[in-house]
Amino acid sequence: MQNRVSKRTLFGFIGPAVFGLAIVGIAPLLYAVWTSLHFFNLTKLRQVEFIGLANYWEVLTDEVFWQAMGRTFFLLGTALPLQIGLGLGIALLLHQPGLTLVKTLCRLSLVLPMATTYAVVGLLGQVMFNQKFGVVNQLMGGADINWIGDPQNAFIMIVFWDVWQWTPFVALVLLAGLTMVPGEVEEAARLETKSWWVILRYVQLPFLLPGLTAVLILRTADTLKLFDMVFTLTRGGPGAATEFISLMIQRVGFRAFDQGLASAQAVILLIITIVLAQIYIRLFYKEV
Amino acid sequence: MTSTRSLFWQIVLLALVIAVCVFPFYWMVTTSLKTQVVALEAPPVWIFEPTLANYREALFDDGVLRTLINSLIIAVCTTLLALVLGVPAAFALARFEFRGKKDLWFWFITNRMVSPIVLALPFFLIARNLDLLDKHITLILIYLTFNLPIVIWIVTDQFRGIPYDLDEAARLEGASQFTIMRKICLPLAMPGVAVSAIFSFIFSWNELMFGLILTRSEAKTAPAMAVSFMEGYNLPYGKIMATSTLIVIPVLIFALIASKQLVRGLTMGAVK
Numbered sequence: 358m359q360n361r362v363s364k365r366t367l368f369g370f371i372g373p374a375v376f377g378l379a380i381v382g383i384a385p386l387l388y389a390v391w392t393s394l395h396f397f398n399l400t401k402l403r404q405v406e407f408i409g410l411a412n413y414w415e416v417l418t419d420e421v422f423w424q425a426m427g428r429t430f431f432l433l434g435t436a437l438p439l440q441i442g443l444g445l446g447i448a449l450l451l452h453q454p455g456l457t458l459v460k461t462l463c464r465l466s467l468v469l470p471m472a473t474t475y476a477v478v479g480l481l482g483q484v485m486f487n488q489k490f491g492v493v494n495q496l497m498g499g500a501d502i503n504w505i506g507d508p509q510n511a512f513i514m515i516v517f518w519d520v521w522q523w524t525p526f527v528a529l530v531l532l533a534g535l536t537m538v539p540g541e542v543e544e545a546a547r548l549e550t551k552s553w554w555v556i557l558r559y560v561q562l563p564f565l566l567p568g569l570t571a572v573l574i575l576r577t578a579d580t581l582k583l584f585d586m587v588f589t590l591t592r593g594g595p596g597a598a599t600e601f602i603s604l605m606i607q608r609v610g611f612r613a614f615d616q617g618l619a620s621a622q623a624v625i626l627l628i629i630t631i632v633l634a635q636i637y638i639r640l641f642y643k644e645v
Numbered sequence: 646m647t648s649t650r651s652l653f654w655q656i657v658l659l660a661l662v663i664a665v666c667v668f669p670f671y672w673m674v675t676t677s678l679k680t681q682v683v684a685l686e687a688p689p690v691w692i693f694e695p696t697l698a699n700y701r702e703a704l705f706d707d708g709v710l711r712t713l714i715n716s717l718i719i720a721v722c723t724t725l726l727a728l729v730l731g732v733p734a735a736f737a738l739a740r741f742e743f744r745g746k747k748d749l750w751f752w753f754i755t756n757r758m759v760s761p762i763v764l765a766l767p768f769f770l771i772a773r774n775l776d777l778l779d780k781h782i783t784l785i786l787i788y789l790t791f792n793l794p795i796v797i798w799i800v801t802d803q804f805r806g807i808p809y810d811l812d813e814a815a816r817l818e819g820a821s822q823f824t825i826m827r828k829i830c831l832p833l834a835m836p837g838v839a840v841s842a843i844f845s846f847i848f849s850w851n852e853l854m855f856g857l858i859l860t861r862s863e864a865k866t867a868p869a870m871a872v873s874f875m876e877g878y879n880l881p882y883g884k885i886m887a888t889s890t891l892i893v894i895p896v897l898i899f900a901l902i903a904s905k906q907l908v909r910g911l912t913m914g915a916v917k
Contacts, residue, residue: 366741369733370822373734377793388767392766429910435677438672445728450662453655462659465662466666469897471911472899473669473893473896474850475853476868477868477871483885485672488688504695519744525666526908527772578757582759584853585868588872589872606763607765614678616766624761630755631758
């Protein structure tokens, strides 16, 4: 099927892309590693000096860093099961026969949350969850809940928006899996049993697994990346209640100006990301 | 087969899903049409006299128009650049046999997973040293870190679907690989190229963190502008929602156009 070509032809095709991605994707990382080995504060640029692994030691023993990491995985552990549960429900609902028009409408509205600018989701959150004139409290029967100013409520609010934005994605991925089940297999199974659970577990689940794997990998990566929506909604507050890992690194680097320490945190985050990517690929793509 | 009662509940549930998805947009648009006095009423009012004043003020007095143009320039340029660099690479990945192909793929996967803050720190220092802060070109280049992998993934997938016999026939005629790509495969791969372009545009248009850190005024992007309204105590909620609406509408149009391919694109081809 495929052909071998001369080195020159090959380089002509992939060279520009590899070169471009190396310049914007790898060179900065090397620079971040260099920065992380130095005392490097934006307000004290005259005092930049090599301090070896001191920044790394500080990060690894820093409670605040690990709390932000734990908070990030706690968010993943809270939001992802909700997204998968609700997403599966919506996918099964859309998979039922009939009601074509309503279902098309539903599928189109599912596209909207996914495409919404993350920063705008945060701004919308500010308006809708405002304690005094927010519509959420009004819809809850005139409740007087302080969403943004209370640590626990702020976290719940972040979970809500994450679930709002990404449940449609999970639903559409799982729906794509459901449509892969051969019609005659599903029909035969329905003659055998009336239990939707048995059909889900033994007939449909095998077709859902690749999609669920993709969801797990992408949601983990996106939660480690989460910044825009939280930054516009709570700035990580109140206190540190919603300070997830990317927000924390941004604060250390650009609001506390300690670029050396922030770079060390970023490098550790990068290592954790790559290890996770490797584990996921080993675990789930073994048979491929 | 299906009973009327179950049909009724299906419609109720579907309507609920639609309402939850759409309501925030309804609230965003209606708030953008409220004057500040109406927007700050507690509890919020649902019926009021709409005004376009927020849009006029935001676009022309506060310079949102210019930030929208900045965002447009940056998103279009970075998309074109990603296509120029990415399409030949995708062709090579789909058609040629070479060592290190698997590693190249893995590199692209990890690129999708890395948090932008990891790159934002060094980019800020490099841009500061090279006097590249607040310039369009900086964001155009940086957005390649996520656009290039997307273009390569989607277009490689598309090239693979084109029958190899066509290449073979052209090669017997003496066509070079480049001619084969440009004249034979590229026209057939256009749907994939278009989808990858839409994705690249959406991701660049939506991006906030790099825009916030690397621009001040000249190259300020629209999301960074919307955030800058959030300073101070008396927040202009109507204006913020008007700016948000202006940012979101082009993306929603593009997303609806590409809705059939959205899942495939977001999972980088893992789910068809």
